[in-house]
Amino acid sequence: MPMLSKVIMGIDILPMSSSSSKRKPKYAAIIFKEEKIIFKDEEITLRKLNKVLTKYKPDILATDNIWELAPTQESLQNLMKQFPPFKLVQVTGSPSQGMQPVHKLARRCGIHLTSHPTPIETAEICVRLVQIGIGFEVALFEKETQIRISRTRNIGPGGWSQNRYRRHSHAVILQSTRDIQTQLDEQGIEYDLSVRKADYGLDKSVFTVYAAVSDILSFIKSYNGSTIQIKVTPIKKKEMEFIPLTAQEDESPPLKSLIVGVDPGTTTGIAILDLNGKILALRSGKDISRRDLIRYIAKLGSAVMICSDVSPLPKYVEKVANTFNSIIFRPRKSLKVSEKQELVNNYLQNSKRKVSDAHIRDSLACALKAYFSYQNIFEKIQKRIREMNVDVPLEKVKVLVMRGYSIYDAISILTFKPEEKEEETILEQTQHTDTDRVKELNEKIYLLIDKNLQLKRNFDDLHTKNVKLEEELELQRIKISESQERLETVRSKSFYRLRGERLIRAQEKEINHLRKVISELKDQITTLENQISKLERKSVILEELERQRLANKIIILKVVENFSKECLESVELFPNDVIYMLDGSGGGSSTAEQLINNEISAIITNTLSHNAYEQFKNSGIYVIPTEEIQKDLKIRAGIYYLDKKIFDQKLKMYKQRQHEMSRQEAESWLQNLVSDYRKRKDTS
Structure with missing residues (x-):
């Protein structure tokens, strides 16, 4: 039985008692711990009930009707505040799922009862029903x-x-x-x-x-x-x-994809659009908690994109976006009031909708800004689907494109289906080959997408650090403001008139101390601003390198300090990666096998052992000496990379060289074999 180990109290109101009456209601109460009765009282007031709850600390209080405790939701919430914490369970059902008399439930579940149960017997039945998982927990508080x-x-x-x-x-x-x-x-x-x-x-x-x-x-x-x-x-x-109390299956329809604008604060503004730009909801309210907002959005669909009208991004908005795993849209600079008014007014000029306050306006403005940034792309998606004459869900294609896929890749992913076998053997073989090729291409696409997402995550991490530094900077500015205010107070004329020379000297000492504090804080601000500037420059460089990599202009090298298992495990490797190993000495067969298993394409290093070199050569992994690429190697923001054309030339040269060496070794081996054969023939 699922609840048998719990401490459970059952209660039932006595006849002629009512929670809405001026007279204090009385109840029958019983407490079970496993199969043992540890408390039983056939007549108890709410005051005594509170003492019993405090003493025995039950996990669950079960009743057949919660309104026997209090007549309204508010009064029930106020009563629960006075009690120690427990789960309140109504065993007879819920308003949405229907109610059933407690005696019918007992008979159906095989619980023994008399023809006319007394209140204490009803209280016991409530406990028995909860022990087998019958009932609904009544959640009164978040x-x-x-x-x-x-x-x-x-x-x-x-x-x-x-x-x-x-x-x-x-x-x-x-x-x-x-x-x-x-x-x-x-x-x-x-x-x-x-x-x-x-x-x-x-x-x-x-x-x-x-x-x-x-x-x-x-x-x-x-x-x-x-x-x-x-x-x-x-x-x-x-x-x-x-x-x-017992989980029920939920058959929910597919969720609608949403663009959500949020203007957080004491009063929070919310605007929700679908991916066609249609307004689904506009709302504002005071002290809207994050969970309230998440529940409100979830009722309408799934937030693909969460938008803000200010930069840096508020933490409230960032946390909501993380809950839905949403894309975050934020302007480079906070939107001006005039820009927000123009966006909203132009969009609503032919609509009956009205914006009731500035919070709704701000949330709608950032949602519209995000939608308009994708509007042309959405039109291209529709055009491409018509041209390709494929049957794909338009909304899913839009979501994939918003998450960074190209239009072609998004459509390919949603339309990919292995074709059915044909009767003729030739067609069957051709189809099998094509399907394998499609699978292979899809696998490569997913690998590239994973790499792209990893770089985006790195960029987001840098942005988060940037935001934290800016927040710390703002905190230091507040401290300076407070210090300056204290400085002005200390130096005020009224203060000097009321204090003697001794206090004046003490306050001048305080002034000098505060000046020193201000100077130190300003130095900290300068340091933080320099760090922010460096991070911003690094972000720009990373974006530029990623664009060049995607355009097939450069090859980004995975840098490994030395040829050890620990160093290899500290670097995330993917098939076809090029490794730049600063120190190739010391590596054995197991470490070489580790790289071979990752299916890398080439290694750039010096001082590689003969065994490791032979293993790589036999596995089709090319080893390029460091001095061959030293003059062409470029480093920006800690990222090592090579021009794609130069690397391809070097790789081609070493492929030819390795092929020539293999041919010469084969000829030498054949000559030795013939020579040995002739010697044996002459001696015989």
Whole structure:
């Protein structure tokens, strides 16, 4: 039985009791641990029920009707907040799947019951049904927690004290936000952060933490102080969810491919288009969590592309894109308001749709920008399909092209089917050969696609590092701003009037210290800016080299430090790769076999052992001495590469040389064989 090892409580309301009545309702309750009854009470109030739950800590509370506990969803959620954590299960069904009386369920499942079960017997039946996997878990809360940090009171009107209090509260909210960020990062808990910036720090911050409130309260508590308040609360579900205890098969239709524009913030804007540019949804709302957004998108389809109107990309958008494994579209520079207005107005001029706020406008603008960047390609796809007269799903071709495939490759992948055998032997053999050839070509296509995707991932990694450096740069700028503010406060005239000479000297010392801090932070900013500049230059070089490689102008070499197993395993090798080995000495038969198994095409090295050389030669792998290509070798951004024509010439020369050596060795062997034969004949 799937739930037999759980601690399960069953309850049933007593006759003449009601959760909506002014009189306190009473219940019959029973707790099972495996097959043993560890608690039983035929009349218990909610207050006593809470104490029993705290003492026995059941995994599941089972009932035949959740509304016996509270009359509304909100009151039920408030009641559950008072109890220790457990799963609430309704055994009689759900609104969407239908309800059945508890006695009918018991009879169907072979559970013994009397003709008129008492409340305590009904409570036991609820436990027995859960033990065999009957029932629906009632999900009232998201597995998410909101942490809200704000001022305890309003600043109030007028006066120097008002400014001082405002500065202080903004700084405390900023520091508290950083402290909570640090704690969540140390615990490895995922979260989204929305802030409202202020003159001297933050006016408010809201964390949406993707963990249950019970996990968060173990290290972050609610707090109400004289300056700020911190509220830690579970996020209620807008609609209750009934989850079957036993998994059910889901026969869902194919998902529609979507382009999704997101404008994150305290108020989040969402725009969803299909791949024909049709608007499917426009929405905005306050404090929309990432999971809420993901669920909303998933109801409409699968997000092929997630778009933003700003650069660098917000983390919120990046995390949503990673969930769907989506392509990310972002402009090189953040879109201007005038550009966004023009995009949206031109697109909606003949439409009845209206954009209700700036957040929807921004999300729609970036989605349209992404769609228009592919519009001409989509038209070419339709034209190519008509020309080729093939039956392929247009939307799937578009998705493959968006993911980096050429139009021809995308159509080929979707139309590839091994042809049926013909009756005639000649046609059958021809068809078999053609099919093998197609398979071989497809395998090569997939290898090239994998290589291309690997380079793109490398580029994305560099971009992510770039974004992190820019964020760190922004943090250093905030620190400088705070230091300058403290410097101005220390040097104010009112401060000098109120303090004596001793305090003045101390504050001047503080000023000098702060100046030093500012200077150090500026140096850090300069260093970070230089790192960002280097990464950007490296990204441009990598893109250029990839274009040249795809155009068959260069060959990129896989660099290996030395001929050892560890070095070979540290490099990702593919068939037909060219290896540039800095030190070829020391390699034995097993390391040579490792390269042969990877089906590389050539090795450039010096000081290679005779055994390894013979193994490579016998396996059709050509060994080119380093000095032959030294003057032609080029290095950019740590990438070693050769001109394709020059490499092909060198390879051809060494193929001819190796062929000539093999021919000479064969002639020498034949002459020796004839000579030995003649000697034996003469002696006989």
